[in-house]
Amino acid sequence: MSSRPHIVLPWTVRRTRLPLLNLRCVACHSGHATTGDGRFRVNANGKLLDVWLLVNCVHCDRTGKLTVHDRVPVRSLPPALLNDYSANSPSLVARTLLDPAIARRNRFTPAWDGCWELHTPPVPEDPWPLQITVTFHDPVPLRPERLIAHGSGISRNEIARRVKIDIPPNRRTTQDFSFIINPR
Incomplete structure (x- = not known):
């Protein structure tokens, strides 16, 4: 390791839009849905409530429902939450x-491709070794090696040789982390 101090650069990951959902449509059997306008439907049956999030198929625009709450007593939900559902x-x-609990219950997975952006400051000249801290403003699950390759322009093979990281580089994470890029 070099005796020179590390230059620390902050990288920030932000969500640009909500992800598409890998969810099979019952009408056209396509595999993607979107939240459309992001509307909830609340249905009261006596003192019990059902709450759904309405989603639309990307291909045929058919509306489907994701169950958020199923037959819960009205008093079990805070009034502020009920107002947010109505609004x-x-x-x-x-x-x-x-x-993740709602995704499991409704059998969908978010498709994060194209839903995030990485903000990086300019790299000073001759910065080696370079320490980078990654901060997630939104919980976007990404593989650290993919993020490092995207932000630094280093191939994945070169990442294995030059990058020192404390978390598994091939597992998705939404937690902040840091890593060091060593010179060639």
Whole structure:
């Protein structure tokens, strides 16, 4: 390792839009759905509530429902949450789609391709070794090696030789991490 101090650069990962959903349409059997306008439907049956998030098929535009709450007592949900469902809160739509329990229950997975961007500052001349801290503003699951290759222009083979990282580089993560790029 060099005796020179590391130059620390911050990288930021931001979500640009909500992901498409890998969800089979019952009408046209395509494999992708979108949230459309991000609308909730709340149905009351006596003192029990059903809450769904409405999604549209990308190909045929058929509306489908993702179950958020099924036959829950009205009093078990906080009033602020009920207001957000009625107001179709965009942040609540995002939280609902990104909730792994709801994804498992409704048998869909988010498709994150093209839904995120990486903000990087310019690299100073002769920066080696270079320490980079990655911060996730939104929970976008990415493989660190893919993120490093995208941000630095280094091939994946070269990443294995030159990058020192404390987390598994081939497992998806949404947690902040840092790594060091060594000179060639």
